[in-house]
Amino acid sequence: MILPRICKKSPSGEMIYYTWFQAMHTRIDVAIVSCEAEAFLNEASQRIYHRILDIEHTANCFDENSEISIVNRQAHLGPMTLSDELYHILSLCMKYNKLTFGLFDITTDSEGFTRETITHVALTDERKIKFDIPGIRLNLSGFLKGYALESIRSLLKECNIENALINMGNSSIMALGRPHSTQKWAISHHMQNTEPIQLENECLTTSGNDTDTRLHIVNPRTGKTIEGRKCTSLVTKSGIEGEVLSTALFIASDEDEEAILQRFHVDRIFHLG
């Protein structure tokens, strides 16, 4: 697919290049500031697009042909061998489950979910997975955008692109470098009337309820959705940690929050509602 793009060049030869597309059940906006030729940036954005499609094909549980969907349908029947990428993703998710005291949990969509459900997911060193009980459904939605951001970061690095802003559906934003030497990337939050959030080599991730009626984040401790709180946004170095922690801290009690923050570095945190 040819991606749409809009670009503008400054007299000094620097260019702002913008492309956007829909993938992973969301919209993705990529803005790059660079002195490279447009054709080079076209190539870079094609690579980003195809990388995202690969991730989607591996790990998007809304796509019934994705690898994760096949795992969800078959892993209770016997051990299945995973691709390197899915194995890597699931290993990370299991690690973050422990590090967040169980608050970040990819099994909350499972039938008869309890906080023990995740212990029935067995990952082995031979890249195999098995569900010990039927009804488990892994949902990576609360992880994948951050993972995709980190993948895009690696691609841009390979292309020597240092200044870029990547937006995954407004909830996960990665700001690399700066748009101008004198300015950081400035983002304002449409649910929060605070000063614009200034970012440089940082990610801004938001988790929460889109509306009062669309509650989708489940507290693994209670098995219930979160009411009352609207959203939690935080600024982190890593997109993956931003994704994991925004969910965990949205759910967390004050004590949990304190404990989690001892384990991770979060630069800024905003709770709303």
Next chain:
Amino acid sequence: MEYSNTISRREFLKELGILGAGILATTSPWLSAFGEISHTNNERCRIGLIGPGSRGQFLLSFLKKNPKVEIAAFADIYQPSLDEALKAVPTAKAYKDYRKLLDDKSIDAVVIATPLNTHCQIALDAFDAGKNVFCEKTIGYSMEDCLKMYNKHLETNKIFFSGQQRLFDPRYIKAMAMVHDGVFGPVNCVHAYWNRNGDWRRPVPSPELERHINWRLYKEYSKGLMTELACHQLQVGTWALGKLPQKVMGHGAITFWKDGREVYDNINCIYTFDNGEMMTWGSDISNKFYGLEEQILGNLGTIEPERGKYYFENIDPAPAFLQMINEWENKLFGAMPFAGTSWAPETANENHGEYILGKRPETDGTSLNLDAFVEAVVTNKQPERIAEEGYYASLLCLLGHEAITSGTILDFPNEFKIDYPSYNTKAIKES
């Protein structure tokens, strides 16, 4: 002088927002007319208006506001038109015969807004009298007329503009810059149409004036919808595609308004290009539901410049990013207002498009077209490609008319091809 500020080139370009000067120079090179606008503040241009009828009066309303313009004289064979014009500019001279106006050596330029069949002779005489010429579209009644006019402009080295105001309409200029920049992918098709529901007649004070007032309904004066309406829109199509069609076919009929008129009230034409691209033009004046539009169809998106909007095939660009790109050049952008919980894919299904200029279109290019003409006259510089655009717009509608009347598929005739620097654009290179 407040007015001269409002037309400064910088302001105008600011309206165009996102564009760099480079892409404008290739997409709309005639904008160079505004290059010296501030250096010409003390210059004056004495204009004679020939045919101050309905369009002529409208043009006059803009010319009057331009401080560089002095309206010196009017010429019209119809006294009520002269009377009306003198009400607007009582100091101007008034002539029944335009040749008297041309005799006035102090007049620098003429604006011709008479019925189509009279354009050619008036323009040729004006060039010969040493005048610069702004002629309303369609420039000539026949292809031969148009070529004579164009050649006379070259021979006399006088400025030649036509009433193709879309060439100066910011939303068209910006849309074309985006098209030529490949933003919407290669353009494969342009659907242009102009529909109305009305008999296209004007009230006639007494019966012997019928043909004089309703000249556009009679063959002797006009070729009807093709020359009066298609001319504008066909030019938009070739501007977008960056090239001229090779073949034309069409059909026309008097289907609904069988009231003694001699020109079609229902027309469809197809223009085909070297790579298989097509441009259609249609008009039906018994139904106005779809109004007028030039739908420019690229494989990544669609532009509807009349409505002032563009649409992407998949999802629209994010307004916050568009704003950032606009502000990036000034190194002065505010925060991008978008962070929050997830964007919902459902909203992408309603494709309402974006305004090309970021807002509903407010004006057409008529006043800037005239301002550019005045600038060209005072600097004595013919902007690149402006006469050629007017020439080819006229040829295309006349060729369409000929295809209809002859009932044949016509090739673009070689004898009417003039030097027309091709657009060197990304979209075209890709296709």
